[in-house]
Amino acid sequence: MSVVSVRLVVRTFSELCITVGALIVLFVVYVLYWTGVKADSAANSQISALHHQWARTPAAGAPQHPSPPAPAPYTGGKSFAVMYIPRLGEDWHKPVLEGTGVKDLQKGLGHYASTARLGQPGNFSVAGHRRTYGDPFKDFPELRPGDAVVLTDGTTWFTYRIDNKPFRTLPSDVGVIDPVPAESPFRSPGSYLTLTTCDPEWGSSHRLIAWGHLDSTRPVAQGKPQALAS
Known part of the structure; x- marks a missing residue:
């Protein structure tokens, strides 16, 4: 092979490496930054839409019974x-959407449609990304027993309390969202919460699970619950 041919091969290879490197950098920027920008914007839009909807609903400011009524069926x-x-x-606050599909989790957290509705008997179960799309559950391993998880549907505040340090299992372990999960601290029916996310931080070979129980409810008209009081 001539010197000219060798130089051409080296130059072509170098240009290819530069191109591949640039594509890798762009991909990393997309994963680390742009998906987060899009997710934050989508989440904020979801929350704004909810607040607008709740402001137009008379029940949001009306007196309520101590035990809130069952919520209407959620829309996928x-x-x-x-x-x-x-x-x-x-x-930290995130919208909860009905469903755990790709598009749902790009906008916020996703409610497993087969599980209980908010505040009701059974297991209200929610999934969220650990990384990308806003990193909603990036610090999931920091959850500890006693931590509050507070939700509102515009009429009621629901305060759940975490009962375990995050539990690691396989994606195939669908029993973690059963009404009374076998590996949870619970042994009888109740009103429970399950949070799930991927593990390790940048992988999806396993899942981290946190379980909690419904601790209290409070009408929105009475102000924020103690867990959110500043």
Whole structure:
């Protein structure tokens, strides 16, 4: 092979490496930054839409009974509540949508449609990304027993309390969202909460699970619950 041919091969290979490197950098920027920008914008839009909807609903400001009525069936792909977890940050709050499909989890957290509705007997179960799309559950391993998970549907505040350190299992372990999960701290029917996310942080070979129980409810008209009081 001539010197000219060798130089051509080296130059072509170098240009290819530069191109591949640039594509990798762009992909990393997309995963680390742009998906987060899009997810934050989508989540904020969902929350704004909920607040607008609740402001137009007379029941949102009306006196209520101590035990809130069962919520209406949720609509697939639509947000119906906002979740607050003080352990994950003073400003941490995310919309909860019905369904755990790709598009649902790009906008916020997703409610497993087969599980109980908010505040009702059974297991209200919610999934969220650990990384990408806003990193909603990035600090999931920091959850501890006693931590508050507060949700509102515009009429009622629901305060759940975490009962375990995050439990690691396989994606095939669908029993974690059973009405009374076998590996949870619970042994009898009740009103429970399950939170799920991927593990490890940048992988999906396993799942992290946190279980909680319904601790209290409070009409929105009476103000925020103690767990959110500043």
